[in-house]
Amino acid sequence: MNQHLRQEPVAFIDVHAQRRRLGASIDDAVGRVLTHCQFINGPEVTQLESDLAKFSGAKHVVACASGTDALLMVLMAKNVGPGDAVICPSFTFCATGEVVALTGATPVFVDVDETSFNINIDSLKRGIAAAKKLGLKPKAVIPVDLFGQSADHDAIAAVAAAEGLFILDDAAQSFGATYKGRRLGTFGLATATSFFPAKPLGCFGDGGAIFTDDAELADALRSVRVHGQGNEKYDNVRIGLTARLDTMQAAILIEKLKIFEDEIVARNVVAQRYFDALHNLVIAPRVADGNLSVWAQYTIRLPKDGPGRDAFAAALKAQGIPTAIYYPKSMHQQTAYKHYPVAEGGLPVSEKLSEEVISLPMHAYLDQPTQERVIKAVRDALGA
Template identity: 80%
Template sequence: MNKHMPAEPVPFIDIGAQRRRLGKSIDEAVSRVLAHCQFINGPEVAQLEAALTDFSGAKHVVSCASGTDALLMVLMAKDVGRGDAVLCPSFTFCATGEAVALTGATPVFVDVDEATFNIDAASLKRGIATAKGLGLKPRAVIPVDLFGQSADHDAIGAVAEAEGMFVLDDAAQAFGASYKGRRLGAFGLATATSFFPAKPLGCFGDGGAIFTDDAELAATLRSVRVHGQGSDKYDNVRLGLTGRLDTMQAAILIEKLKIFEDEIAERNKVAERYAQGLGNVVTVPQVAGGATSVWAQYTIRLPLGCDRDSFAAALKAQGIPTAIYYPKSMHQQTAYRDFPVADGGLPASERLSRDVISLPMHAYLEESAQERIIKAVRGAFST
């Protein structure tokens, strides 16, 4: 190879490698759906929900059309609305606060812990006080298991219980991770996740699921999922939406779930190689004691004074993509900046939005490609 030729780009997330590994199994799963033509509520939907129940340990799983719908459906099922406050971390994807705002309730943004990127219990308490001061009723907290790592569910649960609030865990990036030996899906009133293609367990379109041990909530969610229908589908008993997971995506997820545990193990090997190779030049992510991560993203923090755009450009020139999750925390975004924030502000979220950047991460990242990435990152600080 000519030494002046540009290196082959490294995929940020390599869905194609997984596709090749699964081989004909996905094709055959899709073919079965094409043969029976039950594209909505086909048998694979119930099969997937049963498999997810076994995997997570939750008593009930309700599949749905997206991670955003998963959050929204739980809030709708609990009649969250105008006058209610729902506490959310600001340093997260917008869907967390969006689902709250769509119900008419008020998202109150709280800060995160800079080491784990997850919701800070002290800021949560301040946010609850802020909500009460505004005449709002604190109804729920939505912790986010960001970038694949479980939040501190004991601390969050204790705060919520003391205030009579329910916990809706946003595990959109972390399904498959655990907290103190239990898989996510078993904490709080309910857990929402996403099967967007880039997620650790992703389908070939949009998809999501809700996990709960509450049988009554599960039944309500199944009604909300289909326009709020009752025993007669033309006598709708509550407001709902079109929130179903289609059969094709369920069939694909059944096959992907079979290799998911192995992929989680590989993601952790990739994360460990990054930590070993980069720990002395950038701030690498830390997994809290008692928690595990599925490494939806590998997010580093650049040293003080490092220009993030120049850093990203230096890596891009070597065929290495990066991404920024998130350049603006929710309270800094146009649609959300008028919603309340916890007393004392959100300094950690704002600092993170200034200096985080994510590197390629997936279960199929070969050591040779990862060495290229590590070398390029280290090289960016040696000039």
């Protein structure tokens, strides 16, 4: 039996285990939608928005079709466009800068901190200066709470206030995390998140949400979400999108949110096991004092005197253990974004991280025996 288990591939993110735990509750939730047939803007969407507001502490929640739409909708509602600059970290998923480019504004890429992987405050300041030198108007900053850990929101807020920028927090990977005891969703003007299936809180397709305490912004977002609709269905008062969250996905998320706090605790147990076993062998991620991560990914950096990243990944794969690289190219290195400006002094940390990082299996259902197998494979690959 043990020999058979060793041969089974390990799940990188195990959505099947969560599905088994939720059991009939998901089937029943979907069944209720199939019964009432309100597939667009059904009652579950409103209920989910209310549940998410209670969970996060935000006054207003606007559910939408994806995390990318969540970011884009805020920029559209704030009339960001040509001539404006939006400051973004480069070491992140492309959607962070993509939404800026889609509005016609200019993303200005800045560097990240080597320990937290989140936006570097000095580079943020240099990015704002670079935008001004180019004749652009710095309008906003999009910090990213990468891999599940919050960025330094106090420091970001201070820079934004001094420069007159609004903050759109990209919490696509970190909904449920806390910064100094407060859950994400209440920092800056607005917070965007994603419910992509692999996220800590994920649905069974695409989905997202925006959190804000600004009632006027929330009203504008609800308009943008449905083609820029005004008080009358066919009086569109602004350019908008088709960015509604399907009722069925809302129904699924309502059930998943009920167990989310328990899953966050479990993810932190898994992360602590990894740290205890590996921090002397690799550069292990560290959470800033006062923060709580939701560990969307467990991302390590390999020692310089060890095997290369490709060899390390191949050694784990041979043992049935998957890895992933987030991100082999930072945004400013990618074909579609190479021509956009970067902070003065360049982005050396982002470039370094893109060459060094690799992520290990991480989810709330990674039991100790399976995790020990992953840890042993890491140790073996490093010759430890």
